Amino acid sequence: MRVLRFISILFNSLILFSCDPFGTKIGDEVSCFEAAEPEEVSYPDTLKVMTWNVKFGGGRIDFFFDCHGDRVIMEKEEVEQNMNLLAEKIREVNPDILFLQEVDINSKRSTFMNQVQFLLDHTALNHGVYASQWKAKHIPSDGIGKMDSGNAILCKWQLTGAKRIALPLISEQNFIVRYFYLKRNLLHANLKHSDGELNLLNTHASAYAKDNTKKQQLEIIKHYADSLNSQGLPFILAGDFNALPPNTKQTQNFDDSVCENADYDADNYSAEMDWMSPYYENYESAICLGEYSNDNLKYFTHTTDKNGFWNRKTDYLFTNKNFVSGSGVTIQDWMEASDHAPIIANYEL
Structure with missing residues (x-):
């Protein structure tokens, strides 16, 4: 125990006196990407919008944090196969x-592939912006190594004014875990089109926070959307909120809650459904609450168990303008591609 305590003190001292030796700090920087062969596309009257948590090209490999397996790193062939599948579905x-x-854009676990660039080069999308959520030169735990993973917005047209808005960190973590852990964000970019400008917002809230961190994150995201709305600026807000909608029938004891390590156990979401209520009350959802309430199962988007089926909804598309009525679809047929199902909707310009 004395040895472990000494190592902990030494490690803390290293971080304190070396500023950021592992390069985990993330500022407001946003990276921009362009397809190798961009094509000029005219604006339609209606935009097709899609949100998808793509699990860093991991497909349905059982990773250690799912507690169904112990994998950390993928082989090059696995990454290429999974990314080609994602690109195929996106093209569809x-x-x-x-x-x-x-x-991921530069992570050991995905063989350092720039997945944003790959998808731009293998789909009809031409431009992209990216903001890191998990970044380090080296993570000395579980063989994770180098990491750069985050949120991205890809588009057929040029995006402008991209910025990263930092969200609160989990407060209950010890100093070392907090130093290496994910630093959540809200990514904002603008799409200028023939009739004006559309604000695009993308986020991924905390998954395993046991304190009020997730509530604070969702409140900040909502406040940011409200500020755009109060200025009369149209927006589309998308992402993995890691929270259940109101009127969800099952809120705990999911089939994939198999983790013995409570740090990676599926949440008890019962207290969190109210946190999503303001989004539905103030804005339009691609999947309206009435439809979801009538049939939860039809709109589930997530599970960690590849042998089961989708068992909860954590992914969303909202707007303060107009989705085409009835155009919202949750694509549940692609479980082999990711542990999340994508949502699509048509948006009227």
């Missing part, structure tokens, strides 16, 4: 705007 939908969560 052919979205004009794609919101991505859990996409």
Whole structure:
């Protein structure tokens, strides 16, 4: 125990006196990308919008944090196969705007592939912006190594004014875990079109926070959307909120809650449904609350158990303008591609 305590003190001292030795600090920087062969596309009257947590091209491999397996790193062939599948599905939908969560650009676990660039080069999307959520030169735990993973917005047209808005960190973590852990964000970019400008917002809230961190994050995201709305600025807000909608029938004891390590156990969401209520009350959802309330199962978007089926909804598309009525669809047929199902909707310009 004395040895472990000494190592902990030494490690804390290293971080304190070396500023940021592992390069985990993330500022407000946003990276921009362009397809290798961008094509000029005219604006339609209606945009097809899609949001998808793509699990860093991991497909349905059982990773250690799912507690169904112990994998950390993928082989090059696995990454290429999974990314080609993602690109194939995206081409099938052919979205004009794609919101991505859990996409890697330079991580050991995904063989250092720039997945944003890959998807731009293998779909009809031309431009992208990216903001890190989990970044380090080296994470000395579980063989994770180098990491750069985050949120991205891909689009057929040029995006401008991109910025990263930092969200609160989990307060209950010890100093070392907090130093290396994910630093959540809200990614904002503007799409200028023939009739004006559309604000695009993408986020991925905390998954395992046991304190009020997730509530604070959702409140900040909502406040940011409210500020745009109060200025009469149209927006689309997308992402993995890691929270259940109101009127959800099952809120705990999911089939995939198999983790013995409570740090990676599926949440008890019962206290969190109210946190999503303001979004439904003030804005339009691609999947309206009435539809969801009538049949929860039809709109579930997440599970960690590849042998089961989707068992909860954590992914959303909201707007303060107009989704085409009835156009919202949750695509549940692609479980082999990710542990999240994508949502699509048509948006009227």
